[in-house]
Amino acid sequence: MTKPLCLVTGACGFMGTHMVEVLVEAGYKVRATDLPSAYPDDDRAAGRFPSVLRKLNVEFVGADLTDPDAVKPLVKDVGFIFHIAGLFNYSSKWEAYEAVNVGGTRNLLDAALAEGKLSRFIMWGAGGVYGLPTPDMLPLREDMPTNPPNNYLKSKDLAEKLVMEVCEKNKIPYAILRPTTVYGPRAVYGGGQLVMGLAKMNPLAAPANFTGRVPFIHVRDVVGAALHLAEHKGTIAGPYNVNDDSQMTQLDLMRFFAKLNGALFIKVPPIPVEPIKKVAIKAAGLMQKVMVDMLHKKSPLEADTIAYLNGDFVYSNEKLKATGYQFIYPDARHGLRDTVQWYRDEGWI
Amino acid sequence: MTTKKKPNAPKLDYLALATASNDFLDEVLVKGVMPDPKALAGWEFRGFNTLDVTLLAGIRKFKKGFYLDGDVVRGYNVKIKPGKAGLMEPWVETVKNGSSVKHGWYDVYPVRAEEIDNLYPNALLLNYASDKNPKFDPSRFLRDYLVQVDPENPDLLLGKAYVALGRKRLFVSYFILERANPSTL
Numbered sequence: 001m002t003k004p005l006c007l008v009t010g011a012c013g014f015m016g017t018h019m020v021e022v023l024v025e026a027g028y029k030v031r032a033t034d035l036p037s038a039y040p041d042d043d044r045a046a047g048r049f050p051s052v053l054r055k056l057n058v059e060f061v062g063a064d065l066t067d068p069d070a071v072k073p074l075v076k077d078v079g080f081i082f083h084i085a086g087l088f089n090y091s092s093k094w095e096a097y098e099a100v101n102v103g104g105t106r107n108l109l110d111a112a113l114a115e116g117k118l119s120r121f122i123m124w125g126a127g128g129v130y131g132l133p134t135p136d137m138l139p140l141r142e143d144m145p146t147n148p149p150n151n152y153l154k155s156k157d158l159a160e161k162l163v164m165e166v167c168e169k170n171k172i173p174y175a176i177l178r179p180t181t182v183y184g185p186r187a188v189y190g191g192g193q194l195v196m197g198l199a200k201m202n203p204l205a206a207p208a209n210f211t212g213r214v215p216f217i218h219v220r221d222v223v224g225a226a227l228h229l230a231e232h233k234g235t236i237a238g239p240y241n242v243n244d245d246s247q248m249t250q251l252d253l254m255r256f257f258a259k260l261n262g263a264l265f266i267k268v269p270p271i272p273v274e275p276i277k278k279v280a281i282k283a284a285g286l287m288q289k290v291m292v293d294m295l296h297k298k299s300p301l302e303a304d305t306i307a308y309l310n311g312d313f314v315y316s317n318e319k320l321k322a323t324g325y326q327f328i329y330p331d332a333r334h335g336l337r338d339t340v341q342w343y344r345d346e347g348w349i
Numbered sequence: 350m351t352t353k354k355k356p357n358a359p360k361l362d363y364l365a366l367a368t369a370s371n372d373f374l375d376e377v378l379v380k381g382v383m384p385d386p387k388a389l390a391g392w393e394f395r396g397f398n399t400l401d402v403t404l405l406a407g408i409r410k411f412k413k414g415f416y417l418d419g420d421v422v423r424g425y426n427v428k429i430k431p432g433k434a435g436l437m438e439p440w441v442e443t444v445k446n447g448s449s450v451k452h453g454w455y456d457v458y459p460v461r462a463e464e465i466d467n468l469y470p471n472a473l474l475l476n477y478a479s480d481k482n483p484k485f486d487p488s489r490f491l492r493d494y495l496v497q498v499d500p501e502n503p504d505l506l507l508g509k510a511y512v513a514l515g516r517k518r519l520f521v522s523y524f525i526l527e528r529a530n531p532s533t534l
Contacts, residue, residue, distance in 0.1 A: 256368045259367060259435070260435055260436050260437055262434030262435030262436075330360075333364055333368055334360065334362075340437065341437060
C-alpha cells in the first residue's frame, strides 16, 4: 500500500526538522512548510534549520498559517498532518498567540477537511497545560482538567480543544502530543537553553530542598511517538503525555551534570524558594516589559519560566505506552549525554 | 541517531551506574554476580569513583589492571591525569619514563566467609594488604568488593571500596569499571 503524503508544519524548526528526518527515514513522502522567511538560511538564534530539509531533498512550500488562502496548497493530497508550527515563547501578546496557535490550527483543519484526504492529524500541544501541579495532582494524567497558567499555554489549550472538537465531529483519528521539557540536537530554546547552560557549568550547586522533579523527553521520542501514533492500527484520540521515565530531581540533575562535566557539585543549605521566586518573577516581568514593549526584543529572562523553579512535575506516560510505543531514551541521562556530545561536536558549547 | 526501538526498560550501563545514588548502587551490588577472576586477568578497566570528594583528590578517574601471577590473580591501579575528570572525557594515563604509572597493588580472590571482609559473599575481594605495596603506603588499608552487574556482560563491573582500620571498615566510595584495553604490565 502506498504511504500517505505527510505535511509537517513548522518544518524548519527544532522539532520540525527531526519530524521530517524520521518520516523520510521511514519511507514517507514529505511536504514541509514553515514561514517563507524561515527557509532561505539557517538561523540558530531563531531555531531554524532549513539546511536539514534541503539535505533530505523534501518539497518545501512556504506559508503563513494565519492566512487561509496560503494554507490551501499545503494540504493538497495530504493524508497525515504533523502540526508542529506554533508561537512558542512566554513574551508575546495574546493576539499573536491566538492568531498563530489557534487561528493557524483552524485554518489548517478547515483546508484539510475541504481537501478530503486527511486520515490522521497529529498536533503538538504542551505538557504545561495542566498548570503548576500540587502534590495531590501527581502524576499528571491526560484525563485531568487543564489549567494553563499563561497566555502561551492558554492558546495551546484552546488549539487542543479545537482539534478535539473538529476531529471528533469529522471522525478523523487524531492525537495531541503533550511533550514536557524537550531536548536534543538543535534545541535552542527551553530544554536546549537548560542543557547548554548546565553543560558549561563548573562548579554546579543546588540547595538541598531542590527536590522537585524535572520532566524530560528527547526530541527523537517526541517525533517517534508522533509517527507511532499516526501509524497505530488501534484507536487513537485525545491528548498523550510525552515524557520519559526518569523523574530526576533538580538535585539529581545538577549532580548528573557535575559528573558529566568533571565539575564539583556543591549541595548548599535549603533556601526559602517561594519568596525568592516572587522577587525573581517580578524582576523578570519588569525585564520582559522593557525588552518586549520598549526594545521589541525577546527577554532572556521570562517570568513564566521562573514560575517552574523547583516545581514537582511527574507525568504519567502510561497512555502512550499502552499503544505500544517504546522509548528510544527512557532514561534522560543517556539522551542528555548524547545531546551534550552533539553540542560539543557542532561547536555550540 | 536512528529511531530504532529499544525496550522501555532502563539501560544499566556505565553512565547510569556512575550517576546513580548510593542506595541504588547498593541494590545492584547485592544482586550482582561474582566475576570470573581469570577472565579479568590480562585486562585494564577504566574506573570512576562516585564519591564527589575523589574529584578534589584527583582520583575520580583511574584504571584497574588485572594479571595472572602463577595461578593467582592480582591487580594494580593506573593513575589518570586529573584535569579531565568528566564522564565524557577520555581516560588519559599519567606517563612516567614512557609507561603508565602503576600503584595500589592488590590480590584478587572470592570473598571468604571466614574472613572479616565478607560483607558481600557474591563478590570478589581486592585486598590491598599486598607485599607489592610499600610498607607505609596508605593504599594497604583498602579493601574493594567487586561484582559483575549483568551475568551476560563481563565487561561492566561495580565496586565498593572500604578502608580497613583494625577490625573496623569505613565505606569510601562506589566505583564503576568497564573493560578498556589489554593490560600494560
